[in-house]
Each structure stands twice: as structure tokens, then as C-alpha cells.
Amino acid sequence: MMFYDCHAHQVGTQAGGLMIAIENSKVGDMPVYSNLALRQADLGEHFCKVEYVTHAFQKTTTRIVKYHPRFEGYSAQQVLRDIAIRRPVAVVIDTLNAPFWTSYDYWKIAHANPDIQFLFSHAGGYDIQKFLEMCHFTKNIWLDFSYIQNFYGVIGDRPKYKMFEDAMEYALVADFKGRILFGSDYPEYPQERNVAWYEEHNAAQLMNENFERFRALIENHREKKALM
Numbered sequence: 503m504m505f506y507d508c509h510a511h512q513v514g515t516q517a518g519g520l521m522i523a524i525e526n527s528k529v530g531d532m533p534v535y536s537n538l539a540l541r542q543a544d545l546g547e548h549f550c551k552v553e554y555v556t557h558a559f560q561k562t563t564t565r566i567v568k569y570h571p572r573f574e575g576y577s578a579q580q581v582l583r584d585i586a587i588r589r590p591v592a593v594v595i596d597t598l599n600a601p602f603w604t605s606y607d608y609w610k611i612a613h614a615n616p617d618i619q620f621l622f623s624h625a626g627g628y629d630i631q632k633f634l635e636m637c638h639f640t641k642n643i644w645l646d647f648s649y650i651q652n653f654y655g656v657i658g659d660r661p662k663y664k665m666f667e668d669a670m671e672y673a674l675v676a677d678f679k680g681r682i683l684f685g686s687d688y689p690e691y692p693q694e695r696n697v698a699w700y701e702e703h704n705a706a707q708l709m710n711e712n713f714e715r716f717r718a719l720i721e722n723h724r725e726k727k728a729l730m
């Protein structure tokens with residue numbers, strides 16, 4: 503089955519999706535893209551490149567950027583200010599940052615920038631219900647279940663926390679199912695085994711369509727900006 507992976511740090515078997523760079527020693531020696539490697543890579547038209555914003559808030563070249571508060575230690579206020587300066591068309595934020603950010607911190611950033619699409623990677627971890635609520639009520643919020651789907655045992659062999667399975671199954675049929683994206687966190691977690699779970703839940707096609715729509719929104723946004 504052809505699939506797009508919206509949370510990958512390396513090319514595996516996906517046909518496209520978001521390719522997210524990491525600029526941090528905390529990932530150890532995993533073979534992942536850095537900003538420079540990503541800039542130089544030729545990934546094809548179905549991939550959106552996403553550069554990583556460090557604590558120094560360095561210059562980026564991509565239309566989508568990733569903020570990683572857990573690694574970089576920046577505050578919600580700093581990210582809000584940086585978005586206002588950088589003006590990306592879409593933003594990926596890692597949401598596993600307890601106890602330093604609350605779910606409201608993420609929400610207010612998305613609220614303040616209604617013309618920017620926000621992908622909240624990992625859907626908030628233990629706060630997953632709050633993130634489903636945000637996605638329901640705020641139309642520029644998208645979620646993926648990368649990392650948590652494996653860590654909390656919905657897929658794979660780790661101990662299962664049933665709340666995550668319920669939340670994921672609900673999200674795939676909920677009113678806001680059009681803003682759920684598939685992500686694997688490859689190469690930390692495998693792609694095929696994760697995709698298979700979405701296939702079993704008749705949601706693999708939905709995930710592909712959602713990415714196409716996400717990409718179209720970004721293209722539209724760019725054209726509008728070019729006209730201004």
C-alpha cells in the first residue's frame with residue numbers, strides 16, 4: 503500500500519509526506535536528516551521538507567518548520583514571537599513537553615495564527631484528550647499519533663494504555679478525522695507495522711487524502727503570499 507509519512511526523519515518506504523530534520527545531539531547516533539542534509543537532499547515532489555528550529559532561532563529555508571520545546575527549552579511566548587518573525591506556512595510542534603508547556607500553550611499559538619496550519623506531533627502524550635478537543639474546535643490544528651501509538655502499546659509489544667487506543671480509534675471516525683495525519687517517527691519506529699494498523703482500521707486511504715489536503719493548503723497559502 504502506498505502511504506505518506508508525516509513524521510519521518512529519514513526516507514524509508516513512504517511515497518512522500520513530511521521529512522523533518524533534527525539538529526540535536528539528544529537523538530544520539532540515529533541516522534536522521536540534519537537541516538543541511540535535508541536542504542541538499544533530492545526527495546521528490548511528494549515530500550515537504552521541514553527544517554528544525556534550534557534554541558538560537560537560526561535562519562531556516564523551508565516553508566514548514568519544526569519546533570521542539572522539549573529538546574530546545576524555548577517557551578511558548580518565544581515560539582509565538584518567532585512565528586511572527588519567520589512567517590512559515592505550516593508549523594510542526596513536538597507536544598511531549600510536560601510539565602513545562604500546558605495544552606493551552608499549544609492552543610493559543612494556533613489560535614493566534616489562523617492562517618498557518620499547525621501539526622501537533624504526538625498529539626500531546628498523556629494530554630491526548632485535550633488535543634482531540636483542540637483539533638475538534640480549531641480548524642488549523644492537525645494531529646498525528648507518531649511515537650505514542652507505539653510507546654503506549656496501541657501498536658507493538660509495549661504495555662497497552664487503553665485510553666490511547668480509544669482516542670486513536672475515535673479520531674479516525676470523528677468530525678475532525680480530516681485533520682489526522684499518519685506519522686511513524688521512522689527510523690525510531692518502523693513504518694510498515696504502523697501503517698498496517700491504519701489499514702486494519704480502514705483509515706489508510708483517509709490518511710493519504712488528509713496529507714494531500716494538507717499539502718494543497720500549503721501550496722494555496724504560498725500562492726496567496728506571492729500575490730501580496
Ligand SMILES: [Zn+2]
Pocket residue numbers: 509511687
Ligand atoms: Zn520525531
